Amino acid sequence: MMQLPNNVTIKEVGPRDGLQNEKTVIATPDKIEWINRLSRTGVRHIEITSFVNPKWIPPLADSLEVATGIARVEGVTYSALVPNMRGMEGFLKANLDEVAVFMSATETHNQKNINKSIDETFPVLKEVIDAALQNGKRVRGYVSTVFGCPYEGRTDVKQALYVSQKLLDLGIHELSLGDTIGVANPVQVQQVLEVFLREIPADRLAMHFHDTRGMALANVLASLQMGLTTFDGALGGLGGCPYAPGASGNVATDDLVHMLHGMGVATGIDEAALVASAQFMQDKIGRPLPSHTLQTVNAC
Template identity: 80%
Template sequence: MKNWPNAVTIKEVGPRDGLQNEKTVVSTEDKIAWINQLSRTGLKHIEITSFVNPKWIPPLADSLEVAQGIERVEGVTYSALVPNLRGLEGALKADLDEVAVFMSATEAHNKKNINKSIDETFPVLKETVDQALQAGKIVRGYLSTVFGCPYEGKTDVKQAVYVAQKLFDMGIHELSVGDTIGVANPAQVYEVLEELLKFVPAEKIAMHFHNTRGTALANVLASLDMGITTFDGALGGLGGCPYAPGASGNLATDDLLYMLHGMGISTGVDQGLMIESAKFIENRIGRPLPSHTLQTVRATCE
C-alpha cells in the first residue's frame, strides 16, 4: 500500500479504440453526443477518433465531422490517432489538442497493422511527430503488443524497449504501453516496467490493458506498485484490435474507477455520470457491454 499514489489519471479511449472494432456503426450524431457526455464526467483526456484511411477502419470514417462537432470543455484534452502526415492534416484541421502516433513492438503485428516493417515505420512517424510539434500539438505514442503478439507469441522485452526508446527520441511526451491481446500478467508488467523505467520517468508512461483473460485490473495494481499513475480505459469494456484476432475489449473504465475509488485513490471522475454514459453507448451499440460494473447495474435493475 505504501507504493500506491493518492491520485491517478484516467484517459478515456472508448470513442476511438472502443468503437473502431464494433460491428455496429454508431452514427456521427450519437458519437458527438457521447463524447459531450464524457466531457462532463470529470475526465481530463478523451481520445475521440482516428484519422486513418476509412478503408481500414470504416466505423471511424466520420472522424473530421466528429472532431469538429463536439463541444469542447475547458480543461479536457481532446486527442486523435494519426498514422502519418495525411492523418495529421485532419487532426490539425479539427484543431485537436493532441495527436497520437502508433506502432507495434513486434514485426509481424506491425506489418499487419501498418503494412510496414518496424524500421520502415520509424521515418514515417518521425516526420509526423516533427510536423505535429511544429504545429504546437502534444504528441503521444502508442506501442502495441508489448507483452504478447498474436503472430509471434511472447514479446522480447528488449525489443519493446528498443522501439519505446526510438519513439521517445522522436519527441513524444508520453508512451501508452499496450497489452493488445490481453495476455499480460503482473509478473510481466513488473519485468517490462523495470526496463522502461531505467530510461524514462514513470510520469511519461501510461498503461493500456485489455481484459481478454481477466487480468487487466491485476495488471493495473502491479503498475501502481511500480509508480505508474496514468491508465487508458474504454467505458463498458468496449473495443479490441482489428488486427489482433481474439482481442476482446479494453480495460473497462467503469471497473477501473470502482477499484481505484474503493482503494481511496482519487481520479476526479464522477462514477455515476460515467455509468449513465456507459448505458448510453451500450444502447447505441445494441449489445450488452462486458464490464462488471454494467453487469451489476443490470442485475440491480432486474
C-alpha cells in the same frame, strides 16, 4: 500495506479504440453526444477518433465530422490517432489538442497493422511528430504488443524498449505500453516495468491493458505498485484490435474507476456520470457491454 498513489490519471480511449472494431455502426450525432457526455464526467483526456483511411477502419470514417462537432470543455484534452501526413491534414483541420501515433513492438503485428516494417515506420511517424510539434501540438505514442503478440508469442522486452525509446527520441511526450491481446499477468508486468523504468521515468509512461483473460485490473494494480499513475481505459469495456485475432476489449473505465475509488485513489471522475455515459453507448450499440459495473447495473 502497499504504497498507492493519491491520484491517478485515466485517459478515455473508448470513442477511438472502443468503437474502431464494432460491427454496429454508431451514428455520427450519437458519437458526438457520447463524447460530450464523457466531457462532463470529470475525465480530462479523451481520444475521440482516428484520422485513418476509412477503407481500413470504416467505423471511424466520420472522423472530421465528429472532431468538429463536439462541444469542447475547458480542461479536457481531445486527441486523435494520426497514422501519416494525410491523416495529419484532417487533424489540423479539426484543430484538436494532441496527436497520437502508434506502432507495434513486434515485426509481424506491425506489418499487419501498418503494412510496414518497424524500421520503415519510424520515418513516417517522424513526419507526423515533427508536423504536430511545429503546430504547437503535443504527441502521445502507443506501442502495441509490448507483452505478447498474436503472431510471434511473448515479446522480447529489449525489442519493446528499443521501439519505445526511439519514439521518445522522435519527440513524443508520453508513451502508452499496450497489452494488445490481453496476455500479460502481474508478475510479467512488473518484470517489464523494471526494465523500462531503468531507462524511462514513470511519469512518461502509461499502461494500456486489454481484458482478454480477465487480468486487466490485476495488471493495473501491479503497475500502481511500480509507481505508474496513468492508465488508458474504454468505457464499458469496449475495444479490441482489428489486427490481433481474439483480442477483447480494453479495461473498462467504469470498473477501473470503481476499483481506484474503493482503494482511496482519486481520479477526479464522477462515477455516476461515468456509468450513465456507459449506459448511453450500450443502448446505441444494442447489446450488453462487458464491464462488471454495467453487468451489475443491468441486473437491477
